Amino acid sequence: MKIKIKDIDVNYIQYGEGKDILLLHGWGQNIEMMKMLGDPFSDRYRITILDLPGFGLSSEPKEDWDIGKYSDFLEEFVKELNIKKPIVIGHSFGGRLAIRYSSNHSVEKVVLFGAPCIRVEQKLPFYVKVLKTLKKLPFMDKFGEYMKKYIGSRDYKAASPVMRQTLVNVVNEDLSSFARQIEEPTLLIWGTNDTEAPISEARDLEKLMVDAALIELPGTHYAYIENLGRVISILDNFF
Secondary structure, X not given: OEXXXXXXXXXXXXXXOOEEEEEXXXXXXXXXXXXXXXXXXXXXXXXXXXXXXXXXXXXXOOOOOOHHHHHHHHHHHHHHOOOOOOEEEEEOHHHHHHHHHHOOOOOOEEEEEOOOOOOXXXXXXXXXXXXXXXXXXXXXXXXXXXXXXXXXXXXXXXXXXXXXXXXXXXXXXOOHHHHHHOOOOEEEXXXXXXXXXXXXXXXXXXHHOOOEEEEEEOOOOOHXXXXXXXXXXXXXXXX
Protein backbone atom coordinates (compact mmCIF):
# COMPACT_ATOMS: atom_id res chain seq x y z
CA MET A 1 0.00 0.00 0.00
CA LYS A 2 1.11 3.58 -0.60
CA ILE A 3 0.46 6.86 1.20
CA LYS A 4 1.94 10.32 0.71
CA ILE A 5 3.48 11.94 3.80
CA LYS A 6 5.54 15.15 3.64
CA ASP A 7 5.71 14.84 -0.18
CA ILE A 8 7.18 11.37 0.16
CA ASP A 9 5.58 8.28 -1.33
CA VAL A 10 5.58 5.80 1.53
CA ASN A 11 5.25 2.07 1.02
CA TYR A 12 3.71 0.15 3.92
CA ILE A 13 1.70 -2.91 4.90
CA GLN A 14 -0.96 -3.18 7.57
CA TYR A 15 -2.70 -6.37 8.62
CA GLY A 16 -4.31 -8.11 11.57
CA GLU A 17 -6.73 -6.75 14.17
CA GLY A 18 -6.38 -5.49 17.73
CA LYS A 19 -3.97 -3.17 19.50
CA ASP A 20 -1.29 -1.61 17.32
CA ILE A 21 2.27 -2.80 16.80
CA LEU A 22 4.54 -0.53 14.74
CA LEU A 23 7.75 -2.03 13.34
CA LEU A 24 10.73 0.09 12.20
CA HIS A 25 13.55 -1.46 10.17
CA GLY A 26 17.27 -0.73 10.20
CA TRP A 27 19.37 1.35 7.81
CA GLY A 28 19.42 0.00 4.27
CA GLN A 29 16.65 -2.50 5.06
CA ASN A 30 12.93 -2.70 4.30
CA ILE A 31 9.58 -4.14 5.35
CA GLU A 32 10.70 -7.75 4.86
CA MET A 33 13.32 -7.47 7.61
CA MET A 34 10.59 -6.86 10.20
CA LYS A 35 7.67 -8.84 8.84
CA MET A 36 8.90 -12.03 10.50
CA LEU A 37 8.32 -10.29 13.84
CA GLY A 38 4.84 -9.08 12.93
CA ASP A 39 3.37 -12.23 11.43
CA PRO A 40 3.22 -14.31 14.66
CA PHE A 41 1.10 -11.62 16.36
CA SER A 42 -1.31 -10.69 13.57
CA ASP A 43 -4.07 -12.82 15.09
CA ARG A 44 -4.18 -10.52 18.15
CA TYR A 45 -2.67 -7.22 17.02
CA ARG A 46 -2.85 -4.84 14.08
CA ILE A 47 0.61 -4.86 12.52
CA THR A 48 1.99 -1.86 10.63
CA ILE A 49 5.38 -1.99 8.88
CA LEU A 50 6.71 0.65 6.50
CA ASP A 51 9.66 1.27 4.25
CA LEU A 52 11.12 4.34 5.92
CA PRO A 53 11.84 7.31 3.60
CA GLY A 54 14.88 6.57 1.48
CA PHE A 55 14.56 2.79 1.74
CA GLY A 56 12.71 -0.05 0.05
CA LEU A 57 9.90 1.25 -2.17
CA SER A 58 9.54 4.58 -0.36
CA SER A 59 11.00 7.69 -1.97
CA GLU A 60 13.89 9.69 -0.52
CA PRO A 61 13.52 12.98 1.32
CA LYS A 62 14.18 16.01 -0.88
CA GLU A 63 16.94 17.07 1.51
CA ASP A 64 18.97 15.39 4.23
CA TRP A 65 17.10 14.54 7.42
CA ASP A 66 18.06 13.84 11.00
CA ILE A 67 16.29 11.66 13.56
CA GLY A 68 14.08 14.59 14.55
CA LYS A 69 12.74 14.93 11.01
CA TYR A 70 12.16 11.18 10.76
CA SER A 71 10.24 11.41 14.03
CA ASP A 72 8.11 14.28 12.70
CA PHE A 73 7.41 12.20 9.61
CA LEU A 74 6.46 9.18 11.74
CA GLU A 75 4.08 11.33 13.77
CA GLU A 76 2.17 12.24 10.59
CA PHE A 77 2.25 8.66 9.34
CA VAL A 78 0.80 7.35 12.62
CA LYS A 79 -1.90 10.01 12.57
CA GLU A 80 -2.89 9.31 8.96
CA LEU A 81 -3.23 5.58 9.61
CA ASN A 82 -5.08 6.12 12.89
CA ILE A 83 -2.53 4.11 14.86
CA LYS A 84 -3.29 4.42 18.57
CA LYS A 85 -0.68 4.08 21.33
CA PRO A 86 1.38 1.41 19.55
CA ILE A 87 3.97 -1.01 20.80
CA VAL A 88 6.98 0.37 18.92
CA ILE A 89 9.65 -2.08 17.81
CA GLY A 90 12.84 -0.92 16.12
CA HIS A 91 16.08 -2.45 14.90
CA SER A 92 19.30 -0.41 14.67
CA PHE A 93 18.40 2.85 12.84
CA GLY A 94 14.73 1.97 13.39
CA GLY A 95 15.57 1.65 17.07
CA ARG A 96 17.05 5.14 17.12
CA LEU A 97 13.84 6.38 15.58
CA ALA A 98 11.79 4.41 18.12
CA ILE A 99 13.68 6.15 20.94
CA ARG A 100 13.21 9.63 19.49
CA TYR A 101 9.53 9.09 18.68
CA SER A 102 8.62 7.35 21.94
CA SER A 103 10.22 10.08 24.04
CA ASN A 104 7.37 12.50 23.35
CA HIS A 105 4.51 10.49 21.83
CA SER A 106 1.97 8.15 23.33
CA VAL A 107 3.18 4.55 23.09
CA GLU A 108 2.31 1.35 24.95
CA LYS A 109 5.74 -0.27 25.13
CA VAL A 110 9.09 -0.13 23.33
CA VAL A 111 11.36 -2.89 22.02
CA LEU A 112 14.86 -2.11 20.76
CA PHE A 113 17.16 -4.46 18.85
CA GLY A 114 20.79 -3.37 18.53
CA ALA A 115 19.86 0.31 18.61
CA PRO A 116 22.91 2.50 19.33
CA CYS A 117 21.85 5.83 20.79
CA ILE A 118 24.77 6.88 22.99
CA ARG A 119 27.36 8.59 20.83
CA VAL A 120 30.85 7.24 21.45
CA GLU A 121 33.87 9.08 20.12
CA GLN A 122 36.03 6.77 18.04
CA LYS A 123 39.64 7.31 17.14
CA LEU A 124 40.17 7.64 13.39
CA PRO A 125 42.82 5.49 11.71
CA PHE A 126 45.94 7.46 10.77
CA TYR A 127 45.31 7.20 7.01
CA VAL A 128 41.80 8.59 7.45
CA LYS A 129 43.17 11.59 9.34
CA VAL A 130 45.69 12.19 6.55
CA LEU A 131 43.06 12.04 3.81
CA LYS A 132 40.72 14.35 5.71
CA THR A 133 43.55 16.86 6.14
CA LEU A 134 44.45 16.70 2.45
CA LYS A 135 40.85 17.40 1.48
CA LYS A 136 41.01 20.76 3.25
CA LEU A 137 43.91 21.94 1.10
CA PRO A 138 43.32 24.29 -1.89
CA PHE A 139 42.31 22.64 -5.19
CA MET A 140 41.49 19.35 -3.46
CA ASP A 141 37.68 19.52 -3.79
CA LYS A 142 37.55 16.62 -6.24
CA PHE A 143 39.49 14.54 -3.77
CA GLY A 144 36.34 14.27 -1.72
CA GLU A 145 34.72 11.98 -4.26
CA TYR A 146 37.80 9.77 -4.25
CA MET A 147 37.64 9.61 -0.45
CA LYS A 148 34.03 8.47 -0.49
CA LYS A 149 35.06 5.37 -2.43
CA TYR A 150 37.58 4.29 0.17
CA ILE A 151 36.52 5.83 3.48
CA GLY A 152 33.32 5.21 5.36
CA SER A 153 30.99 2.35 6.07
CA ARG A 154 29.38 0.10 3.50
CA ASP A 155 26.08 1.88 4.16
CA TYR A 156 27.67 5.26 3.50
CA LYS A 157 29.26 4.16 0.23
CA ALA A 158 26.01 2.65 -1.05
CA ALA A 159 23.86 5.69 -0.27
CA SER A 160 22.86 8.61 -2.51
CA PRO A 161 24.28 12.05 -1.60
CA VAL A 162 21.11 12.99 0.32
CA MET A 163 21.08 9.72 2.25
CA ARG A 164 24.82 9.90 2.90
CA GLN A 165 24.39 13.19 4.70
CA THR A 166 21.31 11.80 6.43
CA LEU A 167 23.40 8.88 7.71
CA VAL A 168 26.03 11.29 9.01
CA ASN A 169 23.32 13.31 10.78
CA VAL A 170 21.84 10.16 12.31
CA VAL A 171 25.01 8.54 13.65
CA ASN A 172 26.37 11.80 15.05
CA GLU A 173 23.34 12.47 17.25
CA ASP A 174 23.38 11.37 20.88
CA LEU A 175 19.88 10.29 21.91
CA SER A 176 20.60 9.72 25.59
CA SER A 177 18.38 12.61 26.70
CA PHE A 178 15.44 11.22 24.70
CA ALA A 179 15.97 7.70 26.04
CA ARG A 180 15.75 9.07 29.59
CA GLN A 181 12.33 10.57 28.80
CA ILE A 182 10.72 7.23 27.92
CA GLU A 183 8.67 6.09 30.91
CA GLU A 184 6.96 3.10 29.26
CA PRO A 185 8.31 -0.44 29.75
CA THR A 186 11.21 -0.97 27.36
CA LEU A 187 12.86 -4.21 26.33
CA LEU A 188 16.42 -4.22 24.98
CA ILE A 189 17.34 -7.33 23.00
CA TRP A 190 21.00 -7.39 21.97
CA GLY A 191 23.53 -9.72 20.40
CA THR A 192 26.57 -10.28 22.60
CA ASN A 193 28.80 -10.18 19.51
CA ASP A 194 27.22 -7.09 17.95
CA THR A 195 30.07 -5.01 16.52
CA GLU A 196 27.85 -2.20 15.17
CA ALA A 197 26.13 -1.59 18.51
CA PRO A 198 28.35 -3.18 21.17
CA ILE A 199 26.69 -4.88 24.13
CA SER A 200 28.41 -2.36 26.43
CA GLU A 201 26.23 0.37 24.91
CA ALA A 202 23.12 -1.70 25.65
CA ARG A 203 24.15 -2.03 29.29
CA ASP A 204 24.66 1.74 29.52
CA LEU A 205 21.31 2.34 27.84
CA GLU A 206 19.55 0.04 30.32
CA LYS A 207 20.98 2.03 33.23
CA LEU A 208 19.87 5.43 31.99
CA MET A 209 16.28 4.46 31.06
CA VAL A 210 13.41 4.67 33.55
CA ASP A 211 11.95 1.18 33.03
CA ALA A 212 14.20 -0.95 30.83
CA ALA A 213 15.40 -4.55 30.88
CA LEU A 214 18.22 -5.99 28.80
CA ILE A 215 18.20 -9.50 27.33
CA GLU A 216 21.53 -10.61 25.90
CA LEU A 217 21.42 -13.22 23.15
CA PRO A 218 24.21 -15.00 21.32
CA GLY A 219 24.68 -13.41 17.93
CA THR A 220 25.53 -10.34 15.93
CA HIS A 221 23.76 -7.10 15.01
CA TYR A 222 20.99 -9.34 13.67
CA ALA A 223 20.60 -11.44 16.79
CA TYR A 224 16.82 -11.05 16.59
CA ILE A 225 16.88 -13.06 13.35
CA GLU A 226 19.52 -15.50 14.53
CA ASN A 227 17.37 -16.29 17.58
CA LEU A 228 13.98 -15.69 15.97
CA GLY A 229 11.97 -18.37 17.79
CA ARG A 230 13.30 -17.31 21.17
CA VAL A 231 12.73 -13.62 20.41
CA ILE A 232 9.10 -14.25 19.42
CA SER A 233 8.55 -16.09 22.71
CA ILE A 234 10.17 -13.20 24.63
CA LEU A 235 7.98 -10.65 22.86
CA ASP A 236 4.86 -12.73 23.48
CA ASN A 237 5.55 -12.64 27.22
CA PHE A 238 6.43 -8.93 27.14
CA PHE A 239 3.28 -7.89 25.29
